[in-house]
Amino acid sequence: MSLYEQLKWRGFIKDVSNEEKAKALLDNDKVHFYCGFDPTGMSLTVGHLVQIIRIMLLAKHGHKPVVLIGGATGLIGDPRQTSERKLLTLDESLANAEKIKVQLSKFQKDAIFVNNHEWISKIDMISFLRDFGKNFNINYMLSKETVQARLETGISYTEFSYMLIQAIDWLHLYQNMDCKIQFGGSDQWGNITTGLELIRKTVGEKHDAVAMSSPLLLKSDGTKFGKSESGALWLDEALTSPYELYQYFLNTSDDDILTYLKMLTLLSKEEIEALMEETTKEPEKRIAQKRLAYEVVLLVHGETKLANALNVTDSLFSGEFSKLSLEELQMAKKGLDSIESESINILDALVETKLASSKREAREFVKSGAVMVNELKVTDFDFVITKNEAYFDKYVIIRRGKKKFALVEIL
Structure with missing residues (x-):
């Protein structure tokens, strides 16, 4: 199975700007690709694991990841469907960016990390309007889904211009780091293709950049993935303990388990199919759910924290708490x-x-x-x-x- 076919099988491809180009770059070449993360909080959530796994998968096949932390875009705010984001201060954005960089570096140590504040902060207003804004008419920008969703309630010029800043990012990385692929969630498709358009208008029609998106991961009942009764599930163990993370995935519904195994682990197709076969034969044992929870906690927190989470889980099942460490009892408190x-x-x-x-x-x-x-x-x-x-x-x-x-x- 080629890398492109594996991405399709795992459900990582929703939109692609040019499928033939994408196949050629992914299957026959070794290229720089990038994915961006805005530091809107002090930690990423489990929802970001979809893009993290995809970064790891491409890197495993020899492609070079460039991870962009949006110290500048985090100051502007990617338009939500509902309302304006609360603006961060520069200090907050840069501090969050550093914490997120540390988090992401645990998953892909050899990634190239960049912060778009380094180049965006150097663009003066006149240059922004003349060199970049002139490339896009209002009708083009209004057609983007993220903007369309906000027309009724209203959208500030600040958030309206977000797509231009993300477009500048890709042009900068394409010209300076030869980043040929950008990917993100399908909610980012409008921003990603704006970057592709800026590359086309700046470099010319013969550019070799490709845009890709993946579907947003939802539960089978349509509710948002990564939400627990207490709110978002964070990758920072101080905010969400390894035990809580383990329990969340252990309780995955049978309808969701195959999708999660494909998109949130690096298990092979053969391993996933074998797990599903075992689970179908003996659903009461929840074999696939246990493996999913094991793989996610191992990936996010490592072997020691996984062992702690398993000990707490066993204690809550058996009622024996005397052997738990102080740290494990602190985890148990969360549950x-x-x-x-x-x-x-x-x-x-x-x-x-x-x-x-x-x-x-x-x-x-x-x-x-x-x-x-x-x-x-x-x-x-x-x-x-x-x-x-x-x-x-x-x-x-x-x-x-x-x-x-x-x-x-x-x-």
């Missing part, structure tokens, strides 16, 4: 209803952690012997949870029945 207290009565703790709906119900649970505090069964209504019961003088696990858990952090 449990938790409260903080210097000391608390067991009945109050059951209600506040939502293990009981009322004190009356809490008494029934205690009376029937259904409540444990760490390794101790509690039968006394007056039992008080203190530092004495805590693992590492800090964490207490309350268990109700076989599968209901909560955590008390001792202050």
Whole structure:
């Protein structure tokens, strides 16, 4: 299977400006390609894994990745479908850019990292309007989907001009680093093709640049991929723990699992098909889901953090927490209803952690012997949870029945 065919099989190709050119560059050549990431936050999310995997896949086949961090475009704001973005300060944009560069470098150590603030900041307003703005008429810009989506609610000139700045990026990289391919999500297609148009008008019709996009990854029910009950899932473990990430993918629906294995892992076609066959035979074992969760956490956080996530998962299944490390207990906290207290009565703790709906119900649970505090069964209504019961003088696990858990952090 050629690289282009593999990209199609994995679902990485939605739009392509010239399929024959794309096949020639990807299958018969070794080229520089680029993908951009705007530093709108301090961390990327799991939604960015689609482009990260594609970067890794092309690099694996000998192509050279140029990763653009949008220190300048992050200051402008890529138009959303709903409303204007909150503008970042220059310091915020550059600080976020540096954090995202560190994140991305873990995935592709030999990538070339560039920040578009280096060249965009040097363009004065008159040059921007004469040298670049003159290449595009308003009708062309209004036809872009990102702009069309905002015409009813309104769009500022700032965000309207975003596509021109991204176009300048590609022209700069094409002329200075021989970047022949740009790719991104399908929501970026209008911006990407604007760059292609600027190259055509500047270099001429015989340019060899190719634009490509991939479909946005949605769940089979149409909802947004990468959203949990608590919000976005981040690649920064301080914002989303390895355990939370593991659980998210472990709970992937059967309808989504094949798509996720193709687009979020580097497993081969043969490995993915074998996993799907096993899962079809024994769906209750969730073999494919476990492998997906394993591969994603390993990719994002490495072997040690993956082992931590697996230990926490096993403990929450078995109810045995005594062997968890302090770091693993901190991970477990993210997956449990938790409260903080210097000391608390067991009945109050059951209600506040939502293990009981009322004190009356809490008494029934205690009376029937259904409540444990760490390794101790509690039968006394007056039992008080203190530092004495805590693992590492800090964490207490309350268990109700076989599968209901909560955590008390001792202050």
